[in-house]
Amino acid sequence: MATMRMADEEAGAWSYKGEGAANIVLEYIGANPALVGKVLRLRKTLRDHKIKNTISEKAPVLINIEQSIWADWPDVASATTTEILQHAYVKDVMLPLLGKEYVDTGVPVAISQNFLAAVAQNIQEKRPIWRQENADVDLLSPLALLISDHTKFSILPGVREKVQSTIAVEIKPKCGFLPTTTTMDPANVVKKDVSRFAMHQHLKYMEGKLKSISSYSPLDLFSGTSEGIYHAIESLFRTPQNNLRVFIDGTKLFSGVGEGAKAEVECMRDDEGVLQIIEDSLEGFIPLPLGERFKTLQALITELLYRSDMLNRLLAVQKLDNYDIEGAIHIYYDILETKCNVCLSSSQLSGKRVDDVASMTFVKGEQLTVNSSLHNDMKNQQTEAVAQLHSLSVEEKKKIIRDFLIAATAKDCSIILALQPVSSFTDERSIICCPVTKQQYFYKMFFLDLDLKRLKKLPFYHELDQKIVSYYAHSQASRTISS
Numbered sequence: 001m002a003t004m005r006m007a008d009e010e011a012g013a014w015s016y017k018g019e020g021a022a023n024i025v026l027e028y029i030g031a032n033p034a035l036v037g038k039v040l041r042l043r044k045t046l047r048d049h050k051i052k053n054t055i056s057e058k059a060p061v062l063i064n065i066e067q068s069i070w071a072d073w074p075d076v077a078s079a080t081t082t083e084i085l086q087h088a089y090v091k092d093v094m095l096p097l098l099g100k101e102y103v104d105t106g107v108p109v110a111i112s113q114n115f116l117a118a119v120a121q122n123i124q125e126k127r128p129i130w131r132q133e134n135a136d137v138d139l140l141s142p143l144a145l146l147i148s149d150h151t152k153f154s155i156l157p158g159v160r161e162k163v164q165s166t167i168a169v170e171i172k173p174k175c176g177f178l179p180t181t182t183t184m185d186p187a188n189v190v191k192k193d194v195s196r197f198a199m200h201q202h203l204k205y206m207e208g209k210l211k212s213i214s215s216y217s218p219l220d221l222f223s224g225t226s227e228g229i230y231h232a233i234e235s236l237f238r239t240p241q242n243n244l245r246v247f248i249d250g251t252k253l254f255s256g257v258g259e260g261a262k263a264e265v266e267c268m269r270d271d272e273g274v275l276q277i278i279e280d281s282l283e284g285f286i287p288l289p290l291g292e293r294f295k296t297l298q299a300l301i302t303e304l305l306y307r308s309d310m311l312n313r314l315l316a317v318q319k320l321d322n323y324d325i326e327g328a329i330h331i332y333y334d335i336l337e338t339k340c341n342v343c344l345s346s347s348q349l350s351g352k353r354v355d356d357v358a359s360m361t362f363v364k365g366e367q368l369t370v371n372s373s374l375h376n377d378m379k380n381q382q383t384e385a386v387a388q389l390h391s392l393s394v395e396e397k398k399k400i401i402r403d404f405l406i407a408a409t410a411k412d413c414s415i416i417l418a419l420q421p422v423s424s425f426t427d428e429r430s431i432i433c434c435p436v437t438k439q440q441y442f443y444k445m446f447f448l449d450l451d452l453k454r455l456k457k458l459p460f461y462h463e464l465d466q467k468i469v470s471y472y473a474h475s476q477a478s479r480t481i482s483s
């Protein structure tokens, strides 16, 4: 693939925009017309994993078994750098599933170590401390992805400068359905009633990673009803964490604590100062008096999400996870041709008494005891379902793992919506009407962060899953006992 090269002298023209666990994103603030309106997505490297040099590697990034899982997508299977791998995965796997109108694959660009070193130094103080402690820009990365900045609209031909402000809302929805598969241990039956997001909140809170438990529910967002979506949006604004970010003209206005936004919120119910900043910032965007703009913004976002098929598409891809990690993990060991650790440890445990606490489920504080005969029925079903998984053909197993990994991407990606009031000119952009003010807005909607998840993560996923569920079940049990 012919690749554009980023000039080292451009390093100073890239400014920090944001980051996740795996990538840092920079926005272009220079004057090169080919780069105006673009962001650059750079790979990070864990602080203790700096030795890996990918520059001279010509071998595929994926290990043999991964190459065979993705064999029908040759550009994915054969990619020799992480950036080419991720680009091919978005283009060939995720785009056809999610829709080309919602996926921007970006373009890989070559970057030098000097460029990366200069950029890394320039952005250091803008990065959240906790992110700095975990990972740095990967100075050995030969490529980065150049993508349109979806917090802004490109300036239209013939229009000399921006006339209206743009608001962009980024949502990380997480998993929007409850698993129903019989491959789950009956001790974890609570997973059929409480979302993984909600349970994970309790674990993160106990570990000190959160200041409060989120009131957001992915099940509301994916409910398919405008009431559910509105409720989810309201909750996201109340407890944004890393699930909501709002940008005005490309600058982060609102987010969870520690992300460097003007208005940072963890629990804003009583925070008049934060509300004031938001209301003020919406002047010129929502033509209503102070005090009425914020709610209207939430209604506008709801309308946009409700009318589009983006959430439904995403949910369908998330649901490719048919067997839950509790099923997929068995297949993981099979395709690696090693003994199934899970079956091995459950056979070692068999004969022990069923843990009374673990065989209860708690829904909104209400205790539902799974009686022992029901528990035994469920256990038998699980044993049968797991045996069936182990007996599938290699091709069937590869498909299950592939679908599981695709679903994992869909459970961790973000949606970004950008809106700009329609001014006098017209063009081919899509338009939505605000349900409250009837003001018209241009809009665009994209998925962000559609990275491939690696096969080696499965044991970690399983371990985390068990930790999340058992902590939740036990914490609910002790709450019930003490009340």
Ligand SMILES: O=P(O)(O)O[C@@H]1[C@@H](OP(=O)(O)O)[C@H](OP(=O)(O)O)[C@H](O)[C@H](OP(=O)(O)O)[C@H]1OP(=O)(O)O
Pocket: 020, 021, 022, 200, 242, 408, 411, 412, 453, 457
């Ligand atoms: O496991 P989860 O649900 O906590 O998701 C991880 C995210 O955590 P969060 O959404 O905050 O709970 C996590 O996000 P944060 O670092 O917490 O912002 C990453 O997105 C991680 O993906 P990767 O390591 O970049 O491939 C995510 O890991 P994957 O599970 O998607 O591989």
Ligand SMILES: Nc1ncnc2c1ncn2[C@@H]1O[C@H](COP(=O)(O)OP(=O)(O)OP(=O)(O)O)[C@@H](O)[C@H]1O
Pocket: 017, 018, 019, 020, 021, 022, 023, 024, 025, 039, 041, 147, 148, 149, 150, 151, 170, 245, 412, 414, 448, 449, 451
């Ligand atoms: N095309 C884009 N336009 C505007 N902003 C972007 C774009 N891509 C990414 N960003 C911003 O940069 C942030 C980090 O990007 P991204 O989600 O790709 O990182 P990540 O490390 O892959 O995330 P995760 O932690 O979920 O793995 C995003 O949350 C978003 O705010």
Ligand SMILES: [Zn+2]
Pocket: 330, 340, 341, 342, 343, 344, 386, 390
């Ligand atoms: Zn097994």
